[in-house]
Amino acid sequence: MSTDLVRPRESVKPETIPEEEYMFSGHAACPGCGGALAMRHALKALGEKTIVVIPASCWSIIAGAFPSNALQVPLMHTAFATGGAAAAGISAALQMQGDTETTVLTWAGDGGTFDIGIQALSGAAERNEDFIYACYDNEAYMNTGIQRSSATPWGAWTTTTPVSKFKQEPKKDIVGIMVAHRIPYAATASVAYLEDLVYKFRKAKSIRGTKFIHILAPCPPGWKSEPSQSIKIARLAVQSKVFPLYEVEKGEKYTVNVWPEKPRPVREYLQLQGRFRHLSAVDLETIQHNVDCAWEELVKKAKESGTC
Amino acid sequence: MERVIMGNHAASYGAQLARAQVIAAYPITPQTQIIEMLSEFCADGRLNAKFITVESEHSAMAATIGAATAGARTFTATSSHGLALMHEMLHWAAGARLPIVMAEVNRAMGPGWSIWTDQNDSLSQRDTGWMQVYCESNQEVLDSVIQGYKIAETVLLPLMIVIDAFVLSHTSEAVDIPDIATVDRFLPPRKAQYKLDVTTPHAFGGLVTPSHYMEMRYKMQKAMEEALGVMEDVDREFQQIFGRSYGLLEEYRMDDAEVVLVTSGTITSTAREVIDSLREEGQRIGLLKMRVFRPFPTERARNALACAQKIAVIDRNISFGQGGIFAQEVRSALYDAGTRTPLFNFIVGLGGRDVTPTSLRNIATFIFEHETPPEDIIWWEVNK
Numbered sequence: 001m002s003t004d005l006v007r008p009r010e011s012v013k014p015e016t017i018p019e020e021e022y023m024f025s026g027h028a029a030c031p032g033c034g035g036a037l038a039m040r041h042a043l044k045a046l047g048e049k050t051i052v053v054i055p056a057s058c059w060s061i062i063a064g065a066f067p068s069n070a071l072q073v074p075l076m077h078t079a080f081a082t083g084g085a086a087a088a089g090i091s092a093a094l095q096m097q098g099d100t101e102t103t104v105l106t107w108a109g110d111g112g113t114f115d116i117g118i119q120a121l122s123g124a125a126e127r128n129e130d131f132i133y134a135c136y137d138n139e140a141y142m143n144t145g146i147q148r149s150s151a152t153p154w155g156a157w158t159t160t161t162p163v164s165k166f167k168q169e170p171k172k173d174i175v176g177i178m179v180a181h182r183i184p185y186a187a188t189a190s191v192a193y194l195e196d197l198v199y200k201f202r203k204a205k206s207i208r209g210t211k212f213i214h215i216l217a218p219c220p221p222g223w224k225s226e227p228s229q230s231i232k233i234a235r236l237a238v239q240s241k242v243f244p245l246y247e248v249e250k251g252e253k254y255t256v257n258v259w260p261e262k263p264r265p266v267r268e269y270l271q272l273q274g275r276f277r278h279l280s281a282v283d284l285e286t287i288q289h290n291v292d293c294a295w296e297e298l299v300k301k302a303k304e305s306g307t308c
Numbered sequence: 309m310e311r312v313i314m315g316n317h318a319a320s321y322g323a324q325l326a327r328a329q330v331i332a333a334y335p336i337t338p339q340t341q342i343i344e345m346l347s348e349f350c351a352d353g354r355l356n357a358k359f360i361t362v363e364s365e366h367s368a369m370a371a372t373i374g375a376a377t378a379g380a381r382t383f384t385a386t387s388s389h390g391l392a393l394m395h396e397m398l399h400w401a402a403g404a405r406l407p408i409v410m411a412e413v414n415r416a417m418g419p420g421w422s423i424w425t426d427q428n429d430s431l432s433q434r435d436t437g438w439m440q441v442y443c444e445s446n447q448e449v450l451d452s453v454i455q456g457y458k459i460a461e462t463v464l465l466p467l468m469i470v471i472d473a474f475v476l477s478h479t480s481e482a483v484d485i486p487d488i489a490t491v492d493r494f495l496p497p498r499k500a501q502y503k504l505d506v507t508t509p510h511a512f513g514g515l516v517t518p519s520h521y522m523e524m525r526y527k528m529q530k531a532m533e534e535a536l537g538v539m540e541d542v543d544r545e546f547q548q549i550f551g552r553s554y555g556l557l558e559e560y561r562m563d564d565a566e567v568v569l570v571t572s573g574t575i576t577s578t579a580r581e582v583i584d585s586l587r588e589e590g591q592r593i594g595l596l597k598m599r600v601f602r603p604f605p606t607e608r609a610r611n612a613l614a615c616a617q618k619i620a621v622i623d624r625n626i627s628f629g630q631g632g633i634f635a636q637e638v639r640s641a642l643y644d645a646g647t648r649t650p651l652f653n654f655i656v657g658l659g660g661r662d663v664t665p666t667s668l669r670n671i672a673t674f675i676f677e678h679e680t681p682p683e684d685i686i687w688w689e690v691n692k
Contacts, residue, residue: 069511074504077513085367089374092358123363
């Protein structure tokens with residue numbers, strides 16, 4: 001399948017965030033939910049010709065209980081492991097109906113993406129199904145009450161990684177996994193950088209094939225943080241290089257979208273979250289070291305791609 | 309056009325003639341030929357459909373559900389462990405009221421690994437909300453797929469065509485493959501009342517509180533009840549156009565029958581021969597072929613068995629801790645008849661063990677010799 005731009009009329013770089021709303025304010029998210037803010041802006045970028053697929057996740061609740069519905073575009077809820085497969089079916093049906101304009105967006109949490117749904121996601125990506133798969137990553141099973149997922153970072157407390165034996169494994173490199181599928185577009189995004197997020201969804205919409213967008217979505221109840229601090233925390237994640245904003249085209253061309261001008265120590269990001277409160281000075285050094293190494297790796301790839 | 313084809317390919321032709329638009333499937337023995345042939349049809353243009361080569365049966369059903377929710381006519385096929393892997397999505401397809409049609413080749417569940425036939429795979433899905441039609445011949449497979457869409461799209465429940473592994477799936481028979489223009493007259497394109505449509509946005513499958521959930525389940529049961537009549541209507545209309553009909557069940561040589569064998573699937577064909585020869589010998593024995601298992605044709609079964617003095621239900625399946633599943637269902641149907649007809653439950657042919665004319669003849673002899681069942685479950689031709 002060609003990965004050429006198919007909707008060249010639309011500008012992918014907005015000067016401002018679109019004013020149109022495709023999500024009602026009366027949703028059921030917690031205060032300070034990154035996942036709700038991310039959806040609102042993803043839909044602003046994609047517009048009304050969008051069909052959303054939501055596998056089991058916080059968003060199964062946020063969207064509202066029957067007969068309420070928080071979205072103004074068609075929405076199909078589906079079972080936990082099926083975000084990739086259900087979207088592939090919808091995309092196929094649209095093709096059979098001659099609809100080449102509607103965007104299919106799967107909107108999954110980290111459990112549905114990194115863990116139980118990774119098989120269907122990998123299958124869809126390998127077949128280069130025409131859809132956008134967005135993972136709003138709050139770094140644990142938050143809907144069931146904060147259990148660790150493979151997206152939970154090293155050192156974090158969750159109800160299944162108690163303080164006495166906090167998460168011992170590093171976070172799975174989901175973008176790396178998707179890039180290894182050689183999909184036409186993979187990117188990270190943040191609710192603290194909404195212009196960048198909107199740009200990436202628009203760009204993804206303009207490309208045929210499988211697009212993957214990984215969004216860090218702060219979760220006050222799960223991260224033990226103040227709802228009012230969600231944007232600040234998300235911004236610190238980028239500025240401390242914990243969660244760099246970058247995109248990868250055709251599995252090889254890396255571009256870093258946000259270069260922290262004055263990088264902040266990881267400690268500043270972690271200390272706003274109760275889930276890391278138990279960590280020692282040595283633990284913090286370990287995390288800082290790992291973050292620095294990962295950032296250098298990323299910069300190296302961007303240099304090799306000739307984008308910096 | 310009459311052609312000699314395998315049971316699997318009869319299912320493929322059925323999906324092609326029904327103009328399935330999206331097919332998502334994963335290979336599993338002994339079903340694979342169904343989807344291989346459909347892949348060919350899609351590749352060479354004999355079928356204008358999108359074929360999604362998913363990475364698992366769970367995804368096959370999920371993709372089929374996605375396509376059906378977007379308004380497409382959909383098809384898939386599976387067997388045994390593939391069907392078991394789909395289990396979660398079978399509930400989803402029925403709960404979402406999607407008219408998906410699936411061919412399911414009856415294969416025994418492991419361990420130990422078996423590729424041969426028995427019904428425990430499909431009967432384990434009894435309570436998912438799928439209609440189930442057990443086929444005896446390749447012609448019936450093809451015809452049931454075409455009928456299946458019309459039934460499913462009327463009552464808005466998914467439908468499973470069940471085919472015995474190898475005995476039917478890989479056996480070649482002469483099959484009349486109808487002209488597609490004639491099929492078009494019988495089966496117009498699917499018109500979904502609600503679908504994923506950006507011009508009229510709806511949400512599908514979301515959270516439902518206790519104040520609404522039960523009504524949704526009530527409506528599924530009502531749809532199943534409605535399906536009994538719809539199936540007979542569709543079958544009648546099919547008969548008028550194609551000259552063939554099958555009924556919810558079939559009574560064979562039941563006039564004045566004192567003993568009735570109750571069968572399903574290909575054992576029925578074997579039983580017909582045995583019944584014929586026993587009739588020639590003057591035995592008053594008949595045959596009841598159970599074709600539709602869900603919805604269960606309770607009233608039809610009760611009426612068919614009203615005059616029987618002894619009933620023998622032949623089960624190629626076992627619900628561990630209870631007994632044969634068709635036997636339970638038949639016994640349940642008879643409860644309100646007010647009679648206490650002795651019901652013999654034979655468990656036969658698990659894991660593809662042959663059920664021969666001799667097996668069935670010996671079962672008949674056994675019943676002639678016993679007034680009542682000596683055991684609740686009569687394991688037949690098994691080394692205990």
